[in-house]
Amino acid sequence: xxxxxxxxxxxxxxxxxxxxxxxxxxxxxxxxxxxxxxxxxxxxxxxxxxxxxxxxxxxxxxxxxxxxxxxxxxxxxxxxxxxxxxxxxxxxxxxxxxxxxxxxxxxxxxxxxxxxxxxxxxxxxxxxxxxxxxxxxxxxxxxxxxxxxxxxxxxxxxxxxxxxxxxxxxxxxxxxxxxxxxxxxxxxxxxxxxxxxxxxxxxxxxxxxxxxxxxxxxxxxxxxxxxxxxxxxxxxxxxxxxxxxxxxxxxxxxxxxxxx
Numbered sequence: 001x002x003x004x005x006x007x008x009x010x011x012x013x014x015x016x017x018x019x020x021x022x023x024x025x026x027x028x029x030x031x032x033x034x035x036x037x038x039x040x041x042x043x044x045x046x047x048x049x050x051x052x053x054x055x056x057x058x059x060x061x062x063x064x065x066x067x068x069x070x071x072x073x074x075x076x077x078x079x080x081x082x083x084x085x086x087x088x089x090x091x092x093x094x095x096x097x098x099x100x101x102x103x104x105x106x107x108x109x110x111x112x113x114x115x116x117x118x119x120x121x122x123x124x125x126x127x128x129x130x131x132x133x134x135x136x137x138x139x140x141x142x143x144x145x146x147x148x149x150x151x152x153x154x155x156x157x158x159x160x161x162x163x164x165x166x167x168x169x170x171x172x173x174x175x176x177x178x179x180x181x182x183x184x185x186x187x188x189x190x191x192x193x194x195x196x197x198x199x200x201x202x203x204x205x206x207x208x209x210x211x212x213x214x215x216x217x218x219x220x221x222x223x224x225x226x227x228x229x230x231x232x233x234x235x236x237x238x239x240x241x242x243x244x245x246x247x248x249x250x251x252x253x254x255x256x257x258x259x260x
Contacts, residue, residue: 049105
């Protein structure tokens with residue numbers, strides 16, 4: 001991968017070169033020819049193993065990113081960041097390699113290894129732990145089978161590390177439920193009302209609408225985000241350039257019939 005320099009920015013194909021825009025940058029890469037089944041079968045064993053596992057990694061990474069994008073809908077533009085798919089692939093690749101049960105070439109995403117997603121940031125420019133400086137309490141309520149998020153005694157001007165000029169913010173909650181039998185990912189998304197940066201809040205509460213009967217076949221992933229707004233002509237305008245809105249995976253509930 002290389003960067004384009006000069007006044008002319010190209011998009012499209014010239015020969016075996018592909019010119020494209022990624023985020024704010026123009027890049028160029030060499031097109032790779034697709035391998036036939038016979039070519040794949042003749043690969044060296046280690047290369048073939050890596051190729052098979054990368055297919056698993058890429059598929060799961062794309063599904064996770066698409067699930068996030070589809071869950072939050074029009075709010076995705078608040079957190080859109082060009083490198084997040086590559087970073088998801090890198091993290092999922094580590095999770096696949098952590099499989100100590102399967103043989104090389106057949107390693108996959110195992111439920112207990114998904115804990116390696118803890119603290120993953122969908123936006124590399126801003127992380128939740130460096131933005132909200134007090135604890136975020138996330139609990140699975142066993143009686144109601146719901147997820148509850150609570151932030152108590154929030155004083156935004158003291159407890160949020162955000163740029164100057166911000167007037168309000170919003171808290172977001174996304175839940176990913178991964179079924180390990182078919183690797184299907186279902187999602188739920190909710191968010192708070194617009195909250196003033198200049199007023200203390202006794203408590204911020206968000207709760208899932210769905211019930212989650214966590215079983216031996218499912219992992220529940222909790223991701224929390226914060227988006228920033230600035231008053232312009234009397235209207236709250238979302239701040240997306242530079243994009244310092246954050247959305248992080250902060251808790252995972254692995255498959256267990258005794259989850260507390």
